[in-house]
Amino acid sequence: MRQQIAAANWKMNLTYQQGEQLLDTILKEDIRLDSHHQAIFAVPFPYLIMANQKLAGKTNYFASAQNCSDQKSGAYTGEVSAEQLKSIGITHCVLGHSERREYFSERNQSLAERVKLCLANDIIPIFCCGETLSIREVGAQEGFVETQLMESLFHFSETEIKKIIIAYEPIWAIGTGKTASVEQAQEMHAHIRKIFTNHYNKATADHIPILYGGSVKANNAAELFSSPDVDGGLVGGASLVAADFLTIMRSLKK
Numbered sequence: 001m002r003q004q005i006a007a008a009n010w011k012m013n014l015t016y017q018q019g020e021q022l023l024d025t026i027l028k029e030d031i032r033l034d035s036h037h038q039a040i041f042a043v044p045f046p047y048l049i050m051a052n053q054k055l056a057g058k059t060n061y062f063a064s065a066q067n068c069s070d071q072k073s074g075a076y077t078g079e080v081s082a083e084q085l086k087s088i089g090i091t092h093c094v095l096g097h098s099e100r101r102e103y104f105s106e107r108n109q110s111l112a113e114r115v116k117l118c119l120a121n122d123i124i125p126i127f128c129c130g131e132t133l134s135i136r137e138v139g140a141q142e143g144f145v146e147t148q149l150m151e152s153l154f155h156f157s158e159t160e161i162k163k164i165i166i167a168y169e170p171i172w173a174i175g176t177g178k179t180a181s182v183e184q185a186q187e188m189h190a191h192i193r194k195i196f197t198n199h200y201n202k203a204t205a206d207h208i209p210i211l212y213g214g215s216v217k218a219n220n221a222a223e224l225f226s227s228p229d230v231d232g233g234l235v236g237g238a239s240l241v242a243a244d245f246l247t248i249m250r251s252l253k254k
Ligand code: PGA
Pocket: 009, 169, 173, 174, 175, 176, 177, 213, 214, 215, 216, 234, 235, 236, 237, 238
């Protein structure tokens, strides 16, 4: 079975102490993850070492960055490079979140650079894609997402692309309490998988986890994750509440 993943995206929430407490509460539950299950915690940069230390020794639990620079190193004040993340033992990095695209003007080409730098440093990119409401309203979402994937990812080799995790996050569902219906999510995930089949092959497409993001909650996760092409979720708001995220972890496909 493909990897099924519950990924928490804390965004710019929680103090260090609150973050520690949240992780402690979640880890105290001691959920033993199956070999095809993963829990990932995308925390603010200053919390990464702490998160990695707490998750050490826990099988299939990982800390993740929420972004990295599109530059290798040098005079880029305030940026953090993939190499620096690697040097503190980080194995995952969210890239191209819609908030980064919208508020920090990250474009497909810059994201391609970030993916390249992550892969070169053995960091697994959690690559986000997804359309705005106006694009969905005119029914152009499939082509829009295909362009995002094509311009950032499709020059990578089959071996490289197989390392990537995709998160489909319709922007109109992020932080709005408005979730894509199970049918809408499955339809887009199946479409994304078809795009990967067309550009690579079926075996590659079948290997890549595609997470759904956008108002995943404790009470809708199991239903969303039950769709054949939805391999878990990238969770914002509900990942800040231990009990909710624990339920979401338990909702992964068996
Ligand atoms: P949300 O955020 O779960 O709060 O909608 C999801 C995300 O942006 O990753």
